[in-house]
Structure formats: C-alpha cells, structure tokens
Amino acid sequence: NAGVMQNPRHLVRRRGQEARLRCSPMKGHSHVYWYRQLPEEGLKFMVYLQKENIIDESGMPKERFSAEFPKEGPSILRIQQVVRGDSAAYFCASSPTPATMNTEAFFGQGTRLTVV
C-alpha cells in the first residue's frame, strides 16, 4: 500500500504564475489535509477536504489559494499569481475517515515551492 504521494516534489514558479500541487491519498483514504511550512517555522493547517467537499478551510489565505478533492483523481492545491511569500513546503496528509484517535492521518513528503 503506497503512502501519500505528492507531486511534484519541487516546483519553481515565476512571480505571477500559477502553481498546482497534487496529492494522491493512501488507498482507501477519502479525507485529505493540506499544511504549509514556511522557512524556519512549523506546519500550519490550511484546509481539510473530503471527496468533493471542503470541510474546513479556516487556514486558507482568502485570496489566490483554492483546493479541491474531486470524486476521481488527486486533491489539488492551486495557488494563482504566486508571490515570493508563497515559497514554502506544502504537505498533504490523508486518513480513511476523519482522523481520530483510532485513525491517524499520514503525511506525504511534501512539495517544495520556490517562487523566483
């Protein structure tokens, strides 16, 4: 059973371009969480999605950022018109149900976005 797969592992974008980050959850997992890790900081929760639904987007910046988790295919974190401050590592985690004490979330290896 493959783990949480994120791609690309590294992404370089010029200011103003769009960045699309993909996350394929573990097999059988229908709940996905996105986190952002800025340099020298811990991970910050961004959004929690279930198949075709956004459950909690309290950590998402109000503009330029969006996330989806379609019925088929990976979850996508989309950043429009990227700026230098978007440079960070973006991590995805997945769980089979809402992660609880009996069903923890598993993390992918992250996508490192660099905006030049």
Added chain:
Amino acid sequence: AQSVTQPDIHITVSEGASLELRCNYSYGATPYLFWYVQSPGQGLQLLLKYFSGDTLVQGIKGFEAEFKRSQSSFNLRKPSVHWSDAAEYFCAVGASSNTGKLIFGQGTTLQVKP
C-alpha cells in the same frame, strides 16, 4: 487560543548522551498529543502519540514522551542519542474530533556531535 510551544529552537548533544526536547501546549479540551520527526527534505514521520491512559508513551526509534497535565507539557526523551537522530522534531496537538487538523510547534532542530 490553542498553541504549542517548543522553547528550544536548536539543541546539540553528543552521540550517546541523553536527550529531552520540551513541548508545552495550550488547549482548552483534552489534548491529543503527537511528536513527529522530519529529516532534511523529507516528510513527517510519527514518533509517538498520546490519546489517553498511561502518561508515559513509548514510540519508535527508542523515543518516549511523558504527558504532564499539571505542567501542560509533553516532553520527548531518548536515553542515548544516535547520529541518525539528527533531524527536526515537531510537537503537535489535535482535537479528539479530528486529529488530522493539528496545531504544530515551531520545531526543534537536533544536532548530534560525534
């Protein structure tokens, strides 16, 4: 507000020495506590977690952590550090209803001297 504080940003220990990484949390309800390790350029690996029961929790790679409610702490310990333990360590707290939505500390970078 809910928060996690890791007071030590960097720690250096000699190989074979004991290790303690501090973690303090602020959380209104019963906390669910985690320690993760992140090697350079890698993702997060769960070392151990505390949900309830015995306050001394054993994890992988010889790590353990002790939950002390009176001190709002969940310190990570290892009796003898190996060079391969050099990494960044994160403490996190989650709600019982959804431990996928975690609040992380800023992390502690561990350097191991030969």
